[in-house]
Amino acid sequence: MPDTATKPAIQFQGVGKRFGDNVVLDGLDFSVAAGDRVTLIGPSGSGKTTILRLLMTLEEANDGLILVDGVPYTHEMRGGKRVAIPEKRRSLVRRRVGMVFQQFNLFPNMSVLENIIEAPIHVLGVPKAEAIAKAEDLLEKVGLADKRDARCTQLSGGQQQRVAIARALAMEPEILLLDEVTSALDPELVADVLAVLRNIAETTDITMLIVTHEMQFAREVSNRVLMFDGGKIIEEAHPEEIFTSPKHERTQEFLRAVL
Amino acid sequence: MNDFWNWDHAAAVFPSLIKGLGVTVLATVIGMVIAAILGLLVAIVRRSGVRAVTWPVGFLVEFIRSTPLLVQLVFANLLFTQFPSLAVGCAVLGIHYATYMSEVYRAGIDAVPKGQWEAAVALDLPRGRTWRDVILPQAIRNTLPGLGNYAISMFKETPFLAFIYVVEMYAAAQAYGGGNFRYMEAITLAGLLFLLVSYPTSLLVRRMENRLA
Amino acid sequence: MSDNLQILVDLLPRLGEGVLVTLELTVGGAVLALLVAFVLGLAGRARTRWARVPSRVVVEFFRGTSLVVQIFWLYYVLPLPPFYVELDPLACGIIALGLNYGAYAAEVVRGSINAVPTGQWEAATALDMGPVHRLRRVILPQAWPLMMPLFTNLLIQLVKGSALATYVSLHDLNFFIGELRKGTTETVFAYTVGLLVYFAIAYALTLVMNALEARAKNNVGQGPSLREILRLTPARVDTAEVRP
Ligand SMILES: Nc1ncnc2c1ncn2[C@@H]1O[C@H](COP(=O)(O)OP(=O)(O)OP(=O)(O)O)[C@@H](O)[C@H]1O
Numbered sequence A: 001m002p003d004t005a006t007k008p009a010i011q012f013q014g015v016g017k018r019f020g021d022n023v024v025l026d027g028l029d030f031s032v033a034a035g036d037r038v039t040l041i042g043p044s045g046s047g048k049t050t051i052l053r054l055l056m057t058l059e060e061a062n063d064g065l066i067l068v069d070g071v072p073y074t075h076e077m078r079g080g081k082r083v084a085i086p087e088k089r090r091s092l093v094r095r096r097v098g099m100v101f102q103q104f105n106l107f108p109n110m111s112v113l114e115n116i117i118e119a120p121i122h123v124l125g126v127p128k129a130e131a132i133a134k135a136e137d138l139l140e141k142v143g144l145a146d147k148r149d150a151r152c153t154q155l156s157g158g159q160q161q162r163v164a165i166a167r168a169l170a171m172e173p174e175i176l177l178l179d180e181v182t183s184a185l186d187p188e189l190v191a192d193v194l195a196v197l198r199n200i201a202e203t204t205d206i207t208m209l210i211v212t213h214e215m216q217f218a219r220e221v222s223n224r225v226l227m228f229d230g231g232k233i234i235e236e237a238h239p240e241e242i243f244t245s246p247k248h249e250r251t252q253e254f255l256r257a258v259l
Numbered sequence B: 001m002n003d004f005w006n007w008d009h010a011a012a013v014f015p016s017l018i019k020g021l022g023v024t025v026l027a028t029v030i031g032m033v034i035a036a037i038l039g040l041l042v043a044i045v046r047r048s049g050v051r052a053v054t055w056p057v058g059f060l061v062e063f064i065r066s067t068p069l070l071v072q073l074v075f076a077n078l079l080f081t082q083f084p085s086l087a088v089g090c091a092v093l094g095i096h097y098a099t100y101m102s103e104v105y106r107a108g109i110d111a112v113p114k115g116q117w118e119a120a121v122a123l124d125l126p127r128g129r130t131w132r133d134v135i136l137p138q139a140i141r142n143t144l145p146g147l148g149n150y151a152i153s154m155f156k157e158t159p160f161l162a163f164i165y166v167v168e169m170y171a172a173a174q175a176y177g178g179g180n181f182r183y184m185e186a187i188t189l190a191g192l193l194f195l196l197v198s199y200p201t202s203l204l205v206r207r208m209e210n211r212l213a
Numbered sequence C: 001m002s003d004n005l006q007i008l009v010d011l012l013p014r015l016g017e018g019v020l021v022t023l024e025l026t027v028g029g030a031v032l033a034l035l036v037a038f039v040l041g042l043a044g045r046a047r048t049r050w051a052r053v054p055s056r057v058v059v060e061f062f063r064g065t066s067l068v069v070q071i072f073w074l075y076y077v078l079p080l081p082p083f084y085v086e087l088d089p090l091a092c093g094i095i096a097l098g099l100n101y102g103a104y105a106a107e108v109v110r111g112s113i114n115a116v117p118t119g120q121w122e123a124a125t126a127l128d129m130g131p132v133h134r135l136r137r138v139i140l141p142q143a144w145p146l147m148m149p150l151f152t153n154l155l156i157q158l159v160k161g162s163a164l165a166t167y168v169s170l171h172d173l174n175f176f177i178g179e180l181r182k183g184t185t186e187t188v189f190a191y192t193v194g195l196l197v198y199f200a201i202a203y204a205l206t207l208v209m210n211a212l213e214a215r216a217k218n219n220v221g222q223g224p225s226l227r228e229i230l231r232l233t234p235a236r237v238d239t240a241e242v243r244p
């Protein structure tokens, strides 16, 4: 159970998001406690990716507030009005949030090591030697110590995704967003990536927000599952509970289709 | 203020600029017709696969394309003194741009799916008919934006004709400037007239590109 | 014919001077064009209208008004009232070439930056890189190889455009062709030699640009490195690297 004394790591308060006439999120409320591992499930196009992108400021919400550690992130209420928070202050929150993408998005103009140390050195101001040592540790952790100086384009998809995970972890994020990180991979490469993520879940207390179609993985790693449909959360429960006895009819339908 | 821009000069030079613009447009149209036809022939010849033909044609295309149009114009005008400069100029413009257009056609022909050739073979169509009835109609559609872009580009290069004594728009401006020791209005107006024609045309071509894309 | 060759040999130093002037125009024009291209190209995708609109106007203006008009505007109009700016003819040529081809290249810069996959922008944002850092370290290194082939085309166009310099009293390669013709009284000989020299310059520049393009591509993990190309032996394809 989340500790009620501490502020939730992530909090959505009445968040709305439209693309033109397409209302994707409509007054969405939910929160994630620090250290929680939350999996978002729901039909395609329901807005799971959009939630993660809002948290990464890759999209801008039309209504409502997003708070990180109880502090307004992209917008705040000032004199009863919702106003955008300037980029400088957003940046301070954003650097505590990391994201791993479906398509890896490694920088092809940099080596594996350079991908990992670029932001710690130039964004956080970590000394170079320290950043390299840290990166080597992380590469060890994701099982790619020997690829330190390789070109990203020479790696398999699974290896690239593990580098991308190391790159995100190098920023020492408090919150890690994972958007279908295995769905662009050949089936035989999925296991390695999931093993790395399982290891992170076991050895760190990073708050994780996971979108995945790997229900088995969701079951093993997460301690809460949010079923998402029609711009709202329609069911939330412990994975054992939701996967074995879903209450909501839509959840039952959805799980029948994917399991 | 009068020093900067004199409307009397502007008005005086305007009629000859418009006359020059007529020559400029005429040269562009004739040049582009030559380029469009010759470019297509070059593209087809270069696809023939006969080394003895494709190699020299390829070299010639490369040579013409990477040497200055201006020098080619002056050269041709010195060689073919029996023809009027405007005719020589249009021919050189046409040949120079044919080398660009041949690339546009090549890309257009390459963009026709391979299945179309195979279907033509399956139907036992003769090669000439395949080209005429199947490939070219599809290829040429793809080449229209390229044709438009090069027409605009040729239009802006017609002032080179001034150096072989064709009185197109720039030559008219320069003649007025030299005669009156007053270049400001003449050359500026010539530039603005180029812009006035080429910019709307390029907007049209861009729209066509977007529609075809 | 051998007389002609003798005259050509005698005129070789003059040919050298002509080529030098053409190369000065080319390099000067290209450097200015590159500068103009990046300034206008980056401004052309700025968020504020105050940068975007002026950049578009300048680009369309220099693309639309014809190089010939621009160079002679600088040459004939600027020295007269009300400007009284007498430019050195070489500066005149370089500025006209740089602005004209810079405007074309600005579109190349803008288009190539837009062609870098959005995932790269987003990954950089997710690492909290600022806009300048992101552009300099992530986006431009990837846009650069996309720009190269188009820059090569423009560079060859620029060399060709530089032949106008003869008419602003510069003794460039084009001017030399005229001298050679007067010397030999052989139009065909003089122009064939002259055009071949232009061709050689264009060819050499294309080779250099292709090498730079290969290097730029290799830098983003596409194609062989320049060293592998120059070694001329087929590069070893390390398939073991691709799969674990
Ligand atoms: N940039 C955009 N412009 C317009 N519409 C968008 C954009 N991004 C997302 N959408 C729309 O928003 C809705 C939610 O998209 P989102 O990607 O968040 O869904 P998802 O739940 O992640 O789906 P999936 O499981 O297929 O990944 C969809 O209807 C999509 O078409």
Ligand SMILES: [Mg+2]
Pocket (backbone or CB within 6 Å): A048, A049, A050, A180
């Ligand atoms: Mg998604």
